[in-house]
Every structure is written in C-alpha cells, then in structure tokens.
Amino acid sequence: MSDGAPFPENRLQAMAVGERPQERLERLGPGALSDAELLAMLLRSGTQGQDVMTLATRLLTDAGSLGALTRWNDSDFRRAKGIGPVKAAQLRTVFEVATRVLRQATETMPVINTAGLAADYLRPLAQALLVEKFWVLCLNRKNRLIKCAEVTSGTATSALAxxxxxxxxxxxASATAIIAAHNHPSGDPSPSAADVQVTRQLREAARTVDIALLDHVIVGSLAADPTARGYYSFREAGVL
Known part of the structure; x- marks a missing residue:
C-alpha cells in the first residue's frame, strides 16, 4: 500500500470551500465529480492525520482505478491506512451493488440490430394505437438497447419528428447508434412521401452529429402489410 509521500497532508483543506466534493455535488450533480471525489463521498470521513480526499486518492492509486476497487475484498481494503472492518464492509457492499446493477442492466438490454428485431420490440407498444407515434431506439456500440424514447405523438395520420x-x-443517452421508428395505425407500413423526406433528413443529421442511423422502421401489422412482414425498413429499401 502507498506510504502517502506523493500527496499533500490535507487535500480537502487545500481545496476552496466551494470546490469541495459535497459542494460540487450539490451544485453540479454526481456526474461532475471525479473518481476520487465520488469515492470520498462514499467514505464520508477520513481518519486522524488523513483527510477523506487523501484517503480516497490513496485507494485509487493503490487499486489503479475505480473499476479495480470492485474486485477488492475486505482484506484489501483493510490494508489501507484508515480503513477498518466496518468501513471495509460498507465499501465492499457498495461495490457489489454497483457490480450487480451493471450485470443486470447488461443482461436485460436486448441487441437490436435489424429492422425485424426493432419491429418485434416496438409492436407491443404500437398495437391498437389510433395515432402515429415516433420512437428512437438508442443503442450502444454493441447495438444493445440503452433507451427507447417516445419523441412525438401525432394524429391518426401524422407523427413526423x-x-x-x-x-x-x-x-x-450517450448513444453511438439509433434506430428511428414510427407506427402506421392502419397497419400498412408502406411509407408515405413525408416518411421518405424525414428519413433523408435523419440521414443527414446523423452524419452531422456522428451517430449512426442504422435504420428507420415503420411498424405495421402482418394482416395489413402487402408484404406480410408487418414492418418496412428504409435500410432494406436502400434509402439509408
């Protein structure tokens, strides 16, 4: 474990009052805090001769990263000066919760990388709707769904976004790719001229913001679709 030489005696005291973790958290939210500041908020207090920011920084230095701390056990934490059995157990609990949340989120995020999968995912939302709605499926680098957001809700014939x-x-959502989608209440997913125009606008906008537009899908019903597929894909049609 680090002997503490590289760090000032009291990092917390050296900070301007308005720039301490608690004040920054209240003013800017948790996303603005550094790894050391977040860890300091978990630790809550330091020990005699070692303030909480110094303790947090030492832990990160010894582990190598915040992620590496999730693999530490009680004895790893207790080797650090200022971490007793209670605080070690608290930290292990927090990191175990974080690990489980991440694991469960990954397991429940479906991969949606085709028009058919997008239509299957959205059909429960689209069936029986009497108006058009427009959705965006926000995806990560592996095309796993991060978020399905309803963008607009329109009339019986229009919900252009x-x-x-x-x-x-x-x-x-910090997405790296999206699939845009909307429904046709009639069940026939054949695109209108307005649908084609919106798709072209989305294609140009995607290039500007550097987010991949994988497809624009129109969700219909199998019974009303002349192709009996129940959806229309602008990617498959060659528009994208």
Whole structure:
C-alpha cells in the first residue's frame, strides 16, 4: 500500500470551500465529480492525520482505478491506512451493488440490430394505437438497447419528428447508434412521401452529429402489410 509521500497532508483543506466534493455535488450533480471525489463521498470521513480526499486518492492509486476497487475484498481494503472492518464492509457492499446493477442492466438490454428485431420490440407498444407515434431506439456500440424514447405523438395520420428531437434523445443517452421508428395505425407500413423526406433528413443529421442511423422502421401489422412482414425498413429499401 502507498506510504502517502506523493500527496499533500490535507487535500480537502487545500481545496476552496466551494470546490469541495459535497459542494460540487450539490451544485453540479454526481456526474461532475471525479473518481476520487465520488469515492470520498462514499467514505464520508477520513481518519486522524488523513483527510477523506487523501484517503480516497490513496485507494485509487493503490487499486489503479475505480473499476479495480470492485474486485477488492475486505482484506484489501483493510490494508489501507484508515480503513477498518466496518468501513471495509460498507465499501465492499457498495461495490457489489454497483457490480450487480451493471450485470443486470447488461443482461436485460436486448441487441437490436435489424429492422425485424426493432419491429418485434416496438409492436407491443404500437398495437391498437389510433395515432402515429415516433420512437428512437438508442443503442450502444454493441447495438444493445440503452433507451427507447417516445419523441412525438401525432394524429391518426401524422407523427413526423424533427431530427433535432430525435438526436437530442440519442445524445442524452450517450448513444453511438439509433434506430428511428414510427407506427402506421392502419397497419400498412408502406411509407408515405413525408416518411421518405424525414428519413433523408435523419440521414443527414446523423452524419452531422456522428451517430449512426442504422435504420428507420415503420411498424405495421402482418394482416395489413402487402408484404406480410408487418414492418418496412428504409435500410432494406436502400434509402439509408
């Protein structure tokens, strides 16, 4: 474990009052905090001769990263000066919760990389709707679903979305790719001229923001679809 030489005696005291973790958390939210600051918030307090920021920084230095701390056991934590059995158990519990949340999120995020999979995912939402709705499926680098966002809800014949609204949702979700989709209440997924125009606008906007537009899918029903597929893919049609 580190002997503490590289660090000032009291990192917390050296910070301006408004720049300490608690104040930054309240003012900017947890996303603005560094790994050391987040860890300091978990630790809550330091020990005699070692403030909480110094303790947090030492732990990160010894482990190598915040992610590496998830693999530490109680004895690893207790080797660090200032970490007793209670605090070690608390940290292990927090990191175990984080590990399980990440694992469960990964397991429940379906891969959606084809028009058929997108239509299957959205059909329960689209069936029996009397108006058109427009959705964006926000995907990560492995095409796993991060978020399904409803962008607009329109009339019985129109729910066209502006690219700005579509990609705003993608940017909020930190998506690297999207599949745009909307339904046709009639069940016939054949595209209208307006659908084609929106798709072309989305294609251009995707290039601007550097988020891949995998497809634009129109969800219909098997019974009303002349092709008996129940959806229309602009990617398969060669528009994208």
């Amino acid at each position: 502006h690219p700005r609204e579509v990609f705003r949702e993608a940017l909020r």
